[in-house]
Amino acid sequence: MEKTAATQQTMEQVITSTQLLDHWQGHRRLTRRVIEAFPEKELFEHQIGGMRSFSEMVAELLAIAVPGLEEIVSKKTVEFREKSDFGHSKNKVLELWDESTEKIDMLWSQIGLERFQEYIKLFGQYEGTVQSSIFYFIDNEIHHRGQAYVYLRSLNIEPPFFYER
Numbered sequence: 001m002e003k004t005a006a007t008q009q010t011m012e013q014v015i016t017s018t019q020l021l022d023h024w025q026g027h028r029r030l031t032r033r034v035i036e037a038f039p040e041k042e043l044f045e046h047q048i049g050g051m052r053s054f055s056e057m058v059a060e061l062l063a064i065a066v067p068g069l070e071e072i073v074s075k076k077t078v079e080f081r082e083k084s085d086f087g088h089s090k091n092k093v094l095e096l097w098d099e100s101t102e103k104i105d106m107l108w109s110q111i112g113l114e115r116f117q118e119y120i121k122l123f124g125q126y127e128g129t130v131q132s133s134i135f136y137f138i139d140n141e142i143h144h145r146g147q148a149y150v151y152l153r154s155l156n157i158e159p160p161f162f163y164e165r
Helices: 005-012 017-038 042-044 054-072 090-108 132-153
Strands: 118-123 126-129
Touching: 017 054, 017 090, 017 132, 042 054, 042 090, 054 090, 054 118, 054 132, 118 132, 126 132
Parallel strands: none
Antiparallel strands: 118 126
16 A cells, blocks of 8 residues: 555544644633632732742733734744733633633634644744644643642642643
């Protein structure tokens, strides 16, 4: 049987694009539940050991996910800008989180399978493939969620189970 490039790629594929998106969105659902677990004041003010508040970490996650995917889709470099216009409102944080979740689904559908191994320089500074950039988005979210778990435990709040995504 003769192998075409497409057949070879299919044979080597371990996870589909849809499965990767589902995996990421599972993490996003869990992070949303972590945001919900915080009392409003502590979401914006609680810190330990010089770490930022969780709302500031969420602002970073929001500044990476959709703008990063928009850059991947458009192939137009954008400047990384962390903004946190939450107005000390947990509801606003959750609203922006939900909006970005919908945008991720919409943008994801515009990334062809052939693009995942394409070399990019995200935000004009972070070099890698589309796939490695997406893995960074997920890993960074997990990292900050872990910090939030420490915050919640220090507030005597049981965080959501990490495996319930």
